[in-house]
Amino acid sequence: MMQKLKRLVAPLSTVTLAVGLLAGAAYPAASAETPAGAMQNYVVLYKANGVSESSLKSVAAAGGTVVHSYPEIGVAIVKSDRAGFGPALKARDGSVQGAASTAALGVALGDSGADDAAQAPVAPGEPAPGNDNLSALQWDMDQIQAPAARALNGGSASVVVGDIDTGLDYTHPDLAPNVDFGKSVSCVGGVPNQSPSAWMDDNGHGTHTAGTIAAAKNGIGMVGVAPNVKIAGIKAGNADGFFYPEAIVCSFMWAAAQGIQVTNNSYFADPYLFNCKNDPEQRAIWEAERRAIRFAQQSGTTVVAAQGNFSDDLAHPTRDVMSPDNYTPVSREISNACAVVPVEVAGVIGVTANGNKGFKSYYSSYGVGSADVVAPGGDRRLQVTPAAVNGRVLSTWPASAPCAASLKVVDAGAAYCYLQGTSMASPHVAGIAALVVSTGVTNPGAVSARISGTADGVACPDTAMYAPFPSASNGAPQVCQGGTGNNGFYGKGQVNALRAIGG
Incomplete structure (x- = not known):
């Protein structure tokens, strides 16, 4: 089985590999039937x-x-x-x-350990001015005015961001001060398990996204967008990077029960990239996940999600060549009756990625109606600059997880790694959402409106630069539709942390 994060979410080789599959691979019919005796x-x-x-x-x-x-x-x-x-x-x-x-995963019966929890009052955020040792490498933070924002408001310790990902390394010195052990959990298999060993990151992806959100201002390493808020690791992705429906439902129900104010979602829910409502099985998955997300939103949780790394126009889908991704994929014609979870669920803040030159990243999926804002995700092909020397985004990384020597940075014994992808863009927006909540704006709709309403509008670029990077799903060229105030590449524009908190 191919590791899904390497194919879909992990940002280093996604588009190159996916386009290769599209151009040259044959797709025999998948068999989702489970033989008798297989759990x-x-x-x-x-x-x-x-x-x-x-x-x-x-x-x-x-x-x-x-x-x-x-x-x-x-x-x-x-x-x-x-x-x-x-x-x-x-x-x-x-x-x-x-x-x-969904998949042949072993599960253990047991009590969830979750109690109903109403949204608690938010204490005022505290300033977090200054830099840490690696701040000069954080071009992404400068691009969205995060340092200026946290100098005024670095977030409130009463705000918790649930990072629904592959877990997080709670021993990392830039994360440890902010980890909320009481609200962290593993949902892999569909049953909440609060044992720290269960939600420890065994992939690396979750530790990276968590650092962008809430790495502490502590004199070492890097600084997150909201360095004073708490981060809860909600492990929904297994070591191979698959996020199955039972884990997604569990994660959002957990966030609602725990009163978690923001969730970051840098993945798509497996096993279908596009869930088609005219298929009974996919419709059941879509509706179960939609209900769980909606329940969390109604409970006060702002949901932020990555757009995807396939150069796809989600507003005009025509073909899915990647599903089901835990079996042999089948190339199939699709339409707008098919949607990507969670980014295309109503009320979710959809995030595309850009690089240090401000253009949409070559790999980032997009689409009018699904893209709300853009944030730095990196771009190693079109947007390498003196500030972004390899085009990618630096963040926290488990010491035990592999990271190429040329992309790895070590400070005070702690590891950091450069990655790129919409997975890296989404946590910037989740961090800004946490800052907005720290100002007392807590309703998810109001948080979303504040983020999109203070974004810096970006006009559609000359799309000729994207000619070598057509859609990995249907080979279509990338086309930007809309004006400066709202378009398929950038939504309402690039997020601005300082403006979002009223600075």
Whole structure:
């Protein structure tokens, strides 16, 4: 199985590899059927927002075991080794809207450990002026005026950002001061597990995004956008970088229960890049995840998400050559009935990536209606500058995770790594959202409006520069539609941390 973060989220080689697959690979039909005896997870979607006792009994009668249920949104996570479990459950229980298999992941039964938590009052943010040892390498922060913003307001310790990712290295000295152990969790497998060893980052990606959000102002290394806020590691991606539906649902329900004010989402939910609502299985996955995201938003959580790294126009999708990405992908025609989760869920702040010259990064997906703002994600091909010497974004990195010697920086024994991708852009916006919440603006809609309303408008560029980088999904050239105030490449413009906090 190919590691998904290397193909889709990890930013170093995404587009080159994806275009190669598009140009030369054959795609035999995928077989999502599970042989008898293979344990598999299912997302079971009910027609109403509730999971009745009789429905849980029907799961057992159909050959399944309930791993966890979320009656607030009418979703249950179930495991079964019975072939044909999904259709059998739907035939037995008329309240089931859909049952979608995800992947053969082992899960453990147990209490979630989560208690209902209302959004707590936000204490005023404190200034965090000055630089740390590697601040001169953080062109990305200068580009969005983050140092000037944190000199006025570096965030409040009563604000928590949930980084839904591959976990985080809570021993990293730039993260350790800000890690909220009480609100960190692993959701891999669909069951919340608060053991720190469970949500420790075994990939590196989550540690990188966490540093951009909230690396401490502590005299070493780098400084995050919001260095005074707390960061909760919500591990939804496994070591291979797959983010399965049961983990996504669990993560957003956890964020809601814990009163987490902001989540960063630098991934797309597997196993389908595009979930098509005219397919029963994909529709069940889409709806379960949408309900969980909506529940978190209604509970006060601002949701920020990366746009993707395939040079795709999400407003005009025509082909998906990458799904299901945990089996052999099948090239299929798609339409706007198909959407990427979480970035295309209503109310989610969609983020494209740019480089140090201010242009959209060559790999960044885009689209009118899905792109809300742009933030630094890096660009090693078109936007290498004296400030961005390799085009990429520097952030925290686990000492044990591989990082190319030419891209690795060490300060006071702590590791940092240069990466690029919309995965790197999204946490900049999540950090700004945390700063906005620290000013007392807590409603997700108001936070989103503040971020987009204070962004610096960017006009569409000359798209001739993107000719070597067509869509990895359908080979279409990259086209920017719209004006300076709102277009498919940049949304409302580049985020401005200083303006967002009223500076």
